[in-house]
Amino acid sequence: MTAQTPIVQAKPYIPGRARSEVVRKVLLYAIMLAVAAVFFVPFLYTIVTAFKSIPDSVNVGLPHPWTTSAWHLVWTQYDFPTYIKNSLFLAAVVVSCNLFLSALGGYAFARLRFPGRELLFLLVLGTLMVPDQLRLIPIFVMIVHWGLFGSFWSYILINLASAVNLFFMRQYFLTIPRDFEEAAKLDGAGYFKTFWRVMLPLALPATAALAILQFQGVWNDFFWPLILFGQGNPDHYTIQLGLAELRFTYTTLWPEIAAGSIIAIIPVLIVFLAFQRFFVSGVVSAGVKG
Amino acid sequence: MAPITFEHLTKRFDQTTAVDDLNIEVADGEFLVLVGPSGCGKTTALRMLAGLEDITSGRIFIGDRVVNNVAPGARDVAMVFQSYALYPHMTVFDNLAFSLRNQKVRKAEIDRRVRQAADVLELGDFLKRKPRQLSGGQRQRVALGRAIVREPKAFLMDEPLSNLDAALRVQTRAEILRLQQRLGTTTIYVTHDQIEAMTMGDRIAVMNTGQLQQLGTPEELYEHPANTFVARFIGSPAMNMLPSSVIGIGGTGQLAGFRPEHVRLGNGHAGSGSLDAAVEVVEYLGDEQLAHLRLGDHEIVVKLPVEPRLHAGEREQFSVPFEKVLLFDEESKQAVGPAA
Numbered sequence: 046m047t048a049q050t051p052i053v054q055a056k057p058y059i060p061g062r063a064r065s066e067v068v069r070k071v072l073l074y075a076i077m078l079a080v081a082a083v084f085f086v087p088f089l090y091t092i093v094t095a096f097k098s099i100p101d102s103v104n105v106g107l108p109h110p111w112t113t114s115a116w117h118l119v120w121t122q123y124d125f126p127t128y129i130k131n132s133l134f135l136a137a138v139v140v141s142c143n144l145f146l147s148a149l150g151g152y153a154f155a156r157l158r159f160p161g162r163e164l165l166f167l168l169v170l171g172t173l174m175v176p177d178q179l180r181l182i183p184i185f186v187m188i189v190h191w192g193l194f195g196s197f198w199s200y201i202l203i204n205l206a207s208a209v210n211l212f213f214m215r216q217y218f219l220t221i222p223r224d225f226e227e228a229a230k231l232d233g234a235g236y237f238k239t240f241w242r243v244m245l246p247l248a249l250p251a252t253a254a255l256a257i258l259q260f261q262g263v264w265n266d267f268f269w270p271l272i273l274f275g276q277g278n279p280d281h282y283t284i285q286l287g288l289a290e291l292r293f294t295y296t297t298l299w300p301e302i303a304a305g306s307i308i309a310i311i312p313v314l315i316v317f318l319a320f321q322r323f324f325v326s327g328v329v330s331a332g333v334k335g
Numbered sequence: 336m337a338p339i340t341f342e343h344l345t346k347r348f349d350q351t352t353a354v355d356d357l358n359i360e361v362a363d364g365e366f367l368v369l370v371g372p373s374g375c376g377k378t379t380a381l382r383m384l385a386g387l388e389d390i391t392s393g394r395i396f397i398g399d400r401v402v403n404n405v406a407p408g409a410r411d412v413a414m415v416f417q418s419y420a421l422y423p424h425m426t427v428f429d430n431l432a433f434s435l436r437n438q439k440v441r442k443a444e445i446d447r448r449v450r451q452a453a454d455v456l457e458l459g460d461f462l463k464r465k466p467r468q469l470s471g472g473q474r475q476r477v478a479l480g481r482a483i484v485r486e487p488k489a490f491l492m493d494e495p496l497s498n499l500d501a502a503l504r505v506q507t508r509a510e511i512l513r514l515q516q517r518l519g520t521t522t523i524y525v526t527h528d529q530i531e532a533m534t535m536g537d538r539i540a541v542m543n544t545g546q547l548q549q550l551g552t553p554e555e556l557y558e559h560p561a562n563t564f565v566a567r568f569i570g571s572p573a574m575n576m577l578p579s580s581v582i583g584i585g586g587t588g589q590l591a592g593f594r595p596e597h598v599r600l601g602n603g604h605a606g607s608g609s610l611d612a613a614v615e616v617v618e619y620l621g622d623e624q625l626a627h628l629r630l631g632d633h634e635i636v637v638k639l640p641v642e643p644r645l646h647a648g649e650r651e652q653f654s655v656p657f658e659k660v661l662l663f664d665e666e667s668k669q670a671v672g673p674a675a
Contacts, residue, residue: 232434233408
């Protein structure tokens with residue numbers, strides 16, 4: 046007779062694991078929602094404030110009554126259309142010129158061999174350590190001396206090239222296999238054609254990522270527009286200078302600032318949404334491979 | 336089409352000599368394979384010919400023109416890269432047309448040549464596609480197409496089949512050969528795969544540590560290897576090497592080399608050396624079997640008919656016909672000659 050082996054029920058492993066997985070997910074989502082709220086609540090507050098009257102703007106909560114007067118004021122009395130146009134013009138010119146030159150320089154530093162390349166690259170990187178405030182006076186003196194003070198060209202000239210973008214592009218070009226360039230060389234393309242027709246299109250993710258960051262940088266820039274156009278030159282005001290106009294010594298038009306801020310965000314949002322696919326892959330690949 | 340000559344070609348990277356005094360003359364329309372293990376200098380030699388690598392010393396002729404200082408694009412050679420290097424943002428048509436546009440060829444002529452190449456390579460349906468929308472084999476054909484539209488003096492191919500699976504590799508190997516025979520263009524083909532070398536090359540140049548070991552037809556290399564490196568590199572499984580005394584032939588300080596397929600089961604064959612060996616591993620291949628044998632400190636591989644079957648652990652007698660044995664000097668590793 047064989048001994049009966051007691052049947053031992055195995056512990057339900059998978060369901061237990063699934064339960065702890067649910068708890069983990071709930072916690073994770075709760076934390077993420079809390080972090081998202083930190084960013085979103087001020088934004089929500091801005092949207093709500095944009096529909097309040099000035100006396101109502103100091104109250105917390107929904108507008109009472111809802112009004113679009115702030116929107117009307119910024120659009121008609123403060124000439125926001127012109128500010129937006131100016132900002133768009135500057136952003137478009139600066140982004141295209143800066144990206145072109147950064148890519149060109151980045152490619153040269155990544156792939157071309159020329160005497161003094163390393164030293165020159167160190168010098169370019171060295172400029173990253175000089176803050177804008179330190180460059181302010183020499184640049185201001187030069188701009189005045191060249192008769193460009195108050196013109197759009199002064200701003201464009203200052204932002205024509207940037208060491209950060211050049212460095213970013215160089216790192217990206219370093220990740221692109223040499224075979225493409227060598228194939229182009231054998232196909233009879235010169236340096237510029239290789240850059241323009243082969244390498245730059247391959248660096249599209251990095252270029253798109255920089256385009257967003259640069260656009261955002263120019264769009265949100267207050268410092269240089271204030272220095273260059275802030276001295277009674279309202280035709281050249283950018284959106285950030287326009288927003289600053291809504292704040293006075295003894296009072297601040299909070300609903301108008303809120304409405305103006307939302308208007309100011311829209312173009313950046315459009316650019317980001319249009320390029321975000323490239324932006325993410327650009328940052329990732331440049332970060333990982335570079 | 337043009338002959339190509341490497342004349343005392345040398346390339347050094349700092350302290351390393353990648354290519355050492357290479358001398359090869361490639362005839363007009365010839366298919367030459369440069370073969371050797373990784374780091375033997377074969378790709379460096381090809382890249383110097385393409386103009387992608389500077390030459391330390393020596394000269395390269397394409398036709399009767401020295402091209403040492405000629406830009407890659409002006410050498411009139413087309414290269415097929417191991418990675419294909421197709422421009423990913425361009426369509427197949429644009430990939431094929433890129434070099435012609437750079438040469439300012441007329442639009443109608445570009446169109447004609449691209450479509451002709453596409454017909455030859457059966458790429459007609461894919462001209463509007465981007466490389467990422469193609470399979471590995473199709474990409475390979477586009478890479479070939481990019482070379483042939485230019486109608487260059489020579490094709491340079493740098494391990495173009497290494498990214499393909501085994502079946503496609505065999506098929507593409509034949510396609511490349513057919514194409515080369517049809518166009519009659521001088522071709523230099525780099526590979527580390529000796530089977531590719533044997534099946535494709537009119538002649539094969541075997542390289543090792545930057546030096547040319549032997550240059551000859553596949554038959555010459557297989558039958559009369561110049562040294563032990565070539566003897567073991569060409570042929571699969573590799574040639575067996577034993578001290579000549581083990582099979583009772585040759586003098587002292589000599590190695591006896593014999594191919595696995597020349598070994599027979601059983602002893603007593605006239606004009607043969609006999610081997611008493613233990614069977615360690617048997618690889619059954621369907622139509623034949625590979626047996627790994629141990630003779631004291633030595634290991635050899637033999638290729639035998641599938642019957643009678645050998646089994647691991649058995650001890651058997653084998654014989655090697657002396658007429659199939661090659662002798663090598665043990666010290667210099669150079670071939671001495673046939674044993675009989």
